[in-house]
Amino acid sequence: MKKDDxxxxxxxxxxxALILFGWPQIAHWFFPQQQPAPVRIEGGKTKPVANPxxxxxxxxxxxxxxxxxxxxxxxxxxxxxxxxxxxxxxxGARFDDLVLVQYAETVAKNSPPIRLLSPxxxxxxxxxxxxxxxxxxxxxxxxxxxxxxxxKLTPTTPVTLSAQSATGQVFRIELSVDANYMFNVRQTxxxxxxxxxxxxxxxxxxxxxxxxxVDQWAAHVGPIAVAQGGANYVNYKDVDAGxxxxxxxxxxxGYTDHYWLTAVVPDxxxxxxxxxxxxxxxxxxxxxxxxxxxxxAPGKKITYSSHFFAGAxxxxxxxxYQDKLGIAKFDRAIDWGWFGIIEQPIFxxxxxxxxMVGNFGVAxxxxxxxxxxxxxxxxxxxxxSMAKMRAVQPKxxxxxxxxxxxxxxxxxxxxxxxxxxxxxPLAGCLPILLQIPIxxxxxxxLLLTIEMRHQPFVAWIRDLSAPDPLLVLNLxxxxxxxxxxxxxxxxxxxxxxxxxxxxxxxxxxxxDDMQKQIFSIMPWMLMFLMAPFAVGLQVYWITSNVxxxxxxxxLYQQHPALKEPxxxxxxxx
Amino acid sequence: MREVGAVIARLLxxxxxxxxxxxxxxxxxxxRYAPSCSAYAIEALRRYGALKGSWLALRRILRCHPWGGxxxxxxx
Numbered sequence: 001m002k003k004d005d006x007x008x009x010x011x012x013x014x015x016x017a018l019i020l021f022g023w024p025q026i027a028h029w030f031f032p033q034q035q036p037a038p039v040r041i042e043g044g045k046t047k048p049v050a051n052p053x054x055x056x057x058x059x060x061x062x063x064x065x066x067x068x069x070x071x072x073x074x075x076x077x078x079x080x081x082x083x084x085x086x087x088x089x090x091x092g093a094r095f096d097d098l099v100l101v102q103y104a105e106t107v108a109k110n111s112p113p114i115r116l117l118s119p120x121x122x123x124x125x126x127x128x129x130x131x132x133x134x135x136x137x138x139x140x141x142x143x144x145x146x147x148x149x150x151x152k153l154t155p156t157t158p159v160t161l162s163a164q165s166a167t168g169q170v171f172r173i174e175l176s177v178d179a180n181y182m183f184n185v186r187q188t189x190x191x192x193x194x195x196x197x198x199x200x201x202x203x204x205x206x207x208x209x210x211x212x213x214v215d216q217w218a219a220h221v222g223p224i225a226v227a228q229g230g231a232n233y234v235n236y237k238d239v240d241a242g243x244x245x246x247x248x249x250x251x252x253x254g255y256t257d258h259y260w261l262t263a264v265v266p267d268x269x270x271x272x273x274x275x276x277x278x279x280x281x282x283x284x285x286x287x288x289x290x291x292x293x294x295x296x297a298p299g300k301k302i303t304y305s306s307h308f309f310a311g312a313x314x315x316x317x318x319x320x321y322q323d324k325l326g327i328a329k330f331d332r333a334i335d336w337g338w339f340g341i342i343e344q345p346i347f348x349x350x351x352x353x354x355x356m357v358g359n360f361g362v363a364x365x366x367x368x369x370x371x372x373x374x375x376x377x378x379x380x381x382x383x384x385s386m387a388k389m390r391a392v393q394p395k396x397x398x399x400x401x402x403x404x405x406x407x408x409x410x411x412x413x414x415x416x417x418x419x420x421x422x423x424x425p426l427a428g429c430l431p432i433l434l435q436i437p438i439x440x441x442x443x444x445x446l447l448l449t450i451e452m453r454h455q456p457f458v459a460w461i462r463d464l465s466a467p468d469p470l471l472v473l474n475l476x477x478x479x480x481x482x483x484x485x486x487x488x489x490x491x492x493x494x495x496x497x498x499x500x501x502x503x504x505x506x507x508x509x510x511x512d513d514m515q516k517q518i519f520s521i522m523p524w525m526l527m528f529l530m531a532p533f534a535v536g537l538q539v540y541w542i543t544s545n546v547x548x549x550x551x552x553x554x555l556y557q558q559h560p561a562l563k564e565p566x567x568x569x570x571x572x573x
Numbered sequence: 574m575r576e577v578g579a580v581i582a583r584l585l586x587x588x589x590x591x592x593x594x595x596x597x598x599x600x601x602x603x604x605r606y607a608p609s610c611s612a613y614a615i616e617a618l619r620r621y622g623a624l625k626g627s628w629l630a631l632r633r634i635l636r637c638h639p640w641g642g643x644x645x646x647x648x649x
Contacts, residue, residue: 411645418644427638428638428639428643429638433634
């Protein structure tokens with residue numbers, strides 16, 4: 001080893017060690033595992049509203065009780081659609097009880113469905129409310145008991161809630177729901193009094209606890225607000241520091257989990273003020289309020305129409321709502337990031353494959369084959385030139401030896417050698433750099449799509465979106481202990497390491513000793529690094545490695561002369 | 574302003590250095606030029622600063638593809 005190389009090797013070794021042992025920390029930051037829900041202590045009384053005139057804030061419960069008890073306490077209108085079950089609380093006209101019947105909490109057969117909304121007073125309370133701030137009028141509040149026109153809200157039977165104020169105004173909320181996750185909320189004020197009143201419609205989503213999903217570097221979880229044509233992925237930390245307000249015409253505000261979303265969507269043509277904040281009782285609230293009040297003359301009425309989304313972030317559905325209801329950037333509920341333009345086509349293709357073959361793992365394999373197929377011409381050129389380089393390597397080494405003290409001269413000589421031997425120059429840096437966004441997009445698609453959630457592959461893999469559960473260190477679950485996170489290696493990651501090892505083996509022999517060492521450690525290091533990822537991603541990597549090997553094999557078939565040195569070397573080892 | 578530029582240049586050099594030390598070592602050799610794109614970028618950033626340096630580096634990367642040139646191509 002030359003002196004320069006020795007220095008490089010030390011730097012590399014330090015970096016490698018840092019990555020290997022620092023990985024649990026890094027992984028925790030970039031790809032966090034689910035954490036147990038934080039325990040919240042509910043004390044104190046109903047919190048005072050800071051500025052009741054201009055500031056709708058949901059109340060908070062006195063103590064947490066059983067959800068079923070809380071639900072049974074107040075009159076309700078049932079919600080029943082193909083995808084939703086739950087009820088609307090007639091006390092305060094709140095959406096505070098909703099489950100997503102098509103999504104189960106875990107892969108277990110008897111797992112309960114995902115519960116999205118929960119009433120105030122129960123654990124994990126999470127609800128939405130639509131109302132008015134009034135001037136010269138007593139608007140209905142959280143304790144108002146509304147009258148309902150029906151007992152069940154379904155896609156075919158809308159329900160109208162009504163309430164009357166002491167000052168002579170009639171308030172109506174017409175609710176309808178589609179077959180998916182979108183409610184339409186039409187709020188009407190009819191002024192039967194003798195003097196004009198002014199009302200400001202508002203809506204809020206109140207959430208006592210943060211999501212149990214953890215905010216990730218590549219997939220936002222938490223408050224979200226779309227304003228002025230851009231999505232703001234707000235962190236809880238920022239909200240803790242102070243309210244985040246946005247003035248906009250067209251937009252929406254709410255909370256996103258990894259796979260679920262609640263959002264209140266104001267009338268897209270009228271200016272509103274959006275806010276993400278923490279209430280004095282330490283729960284979180286996303287709300288909007290019309291920028292200027294609507295005035296209602298005596299004998300007149302005024303209607304304000306808005307929407308409420310509560311459900312799963314199914315890509316197609318979000319885009320439909322964006323197009324058909326004209327909701328600004330509704331597809332940004334999914335944190336596509338910079339490469340959305342590549343990710344969306346990859347997603348649609350993957351989804352199509354999945355519907356064709358019915359197994360998500362097989363769909364991932366087919367997707368990988370397609371992408372590698374498209375990149376094949378580049379790879380072919382690269383491999384062809386690499387194979388030729390391999391043939392002239394002895395000469396190259398001699399040149400390097402001869403001019404080892406003069407790097408510029410050495411490079412010039414190598415270039416001359418290329419010309420003499422008619423070696424094709426390599427494919428270049430650009431093709432490799434161009435592949436990075438494609439690979440990253442693929443990674444994000446697999447990370448973000450709800451379609452992969454709880455999808456089985458083969459044998460023991462029942463959820464492609466989770467790490468391999470079959471750990472080697474506790475003898476595949478026979479021993480009753482959980483290995484530390486950086487030793488939690490499943491069977492799939494080991495297959496990944498093996499496939500990578502053989503793939504590296506097929507690469508041209510490295511030019512110097514240091515590289516040789518790196519190539520021999522690398523597959524096993526990557527095995528550790530990639531173990532915490534979703535099995536779906538590992539299936540992709542393994543497929544990709546196998547395809548690389550197939551590509552090599554094909555190339556050696558095409559250039560039989562090149563086969564010889566490989567065989568000789570293999571024997572020498 | 575000048576200092577901000579220097580800090581950005583240093584940062585970009587660090588990125589190029591990291592590229593050389595980790596990903597580039599794993600990937601098959603690929604650069605058509607000498608010096609390689611990353612070495613070129615580092616030298617350009619050192620000599621011309623963040624703005625012009627990145628511009629030169631970007632142009633170099635953009636011509637480093639199968640239909641581009643090759644051979645000895647030092648920073649001007």
